[in-house]
Amino acid sequence: MGVSTAAPDEGVSVVNVDFPPVNALPVQGWYELAGAVRAAGADPKVRCVVLTATGRGFNAGADIKEMQRTDGHAALVGTNRGCYEAFAAVYDCEVPVVAAVHGFCLGGGIGLVGNADAIVASEDATFGLPELDRGALGAATHLARLVPQHLMRTLYYTSRTVTAQELYRHGSVWRVVPREQLTEAAMELAREIAAKDGLLIRLAKAAINGIDPVDVRRSYRFEQGFTFEANLSGVSDRYRDAFVASRSSEGGGGE
Incomplete structure (x- = not known):
């Protein structure tokens, strides 16, 4: 349980997340993930990082139960900062990050894969x-x-999900494969990337980040301010309480 790192192939580091039952990460889990991704990217022998998860789904976001059982705003602030660090770690990783996604990818999971390469x-x-x-x-x-802007807004306002195949059609998913082939498909892409020169691949990552039209760190931090405002208003507690009550047997949930 937790975050682990392995090196199954030359030049490839695999960071795996395992927080049963649904990979809803507690505050410490986000920081552990951030640290593991940063460490993997800083290793001069690594030229590609694969981000995977064990269990029913890739990521269910933040552990809402942790927030509800913690007095005050400490868990909320910790979650906000932890998510910020994990998302930034993926984006800032010195080498490309390949996300291998199965099952549900919700809330914080979108932050991770949206910042992946x-x-x-x-x-x-x-x-x-x-x-x-x-x-x-x-x-x-x-x-x-x-996804395109108008679809993003519709999905956000409705809380609907989209399938991997739909994202493939939008060009944001590289391949869609049967579940049992996911690991090998991700590793195949990672090995192709890792075959490049280590210095050049790092320069390429820095260059591509440098031409991004949106500063994802600042943009996400701006969004987080409205999350805190919603909490101060009291509306967040009502929705989280209702969610925890409806999912008491499963634990955690999307943030």
Whole structure:
């Protein structure tokens, strides 16, 4: 359980997330993920990082139960900062990051894959931001990197999800494969990237980030301010309480 790192192939580092039952990450989990991705990218032997997850789905966002059982705003602030660090770690990783997505990718999961360099998904993968239904806001910055603007807004306002195949048609998913082929498909792409010169691939990552039209760190931080405003108004607690009550047997949820 937790975040682990492996090196199955030369030049490739695999960072795996495992927080049962649904990969809804606690505050510390986001920081662990950020640290693992940053460390992998800083390793001069690594030329590509693969981000994977164990269990029912890739990521269900933040652990809402942790927020609800913590007095005051400490868990909310910790979650905001932890998500910010994890998303930034993926974006700022010195080498390309390939996200291997299966099952659900919700809330914070969108922040991770939206900042990744490439996405390989299984046929059962779904992507979405249920933030409004959870009393939160955020990660529209990252959803906008996966779908066109008007679709992003519609998905955000409705809390609907889209399939891996739909994202493939929009060009944001590289390949869609059967679930049992996901790991190998992600590794195949990672090996192709890792075959490049280590210095050149790092320069390429820095150059591509440098020409991005949107500063994803600043944009996401701006969104987070509205999440805190929603909490101060009291509306967030009502939605989180209702969500926790309806999912008490499963634990966690999207942020």
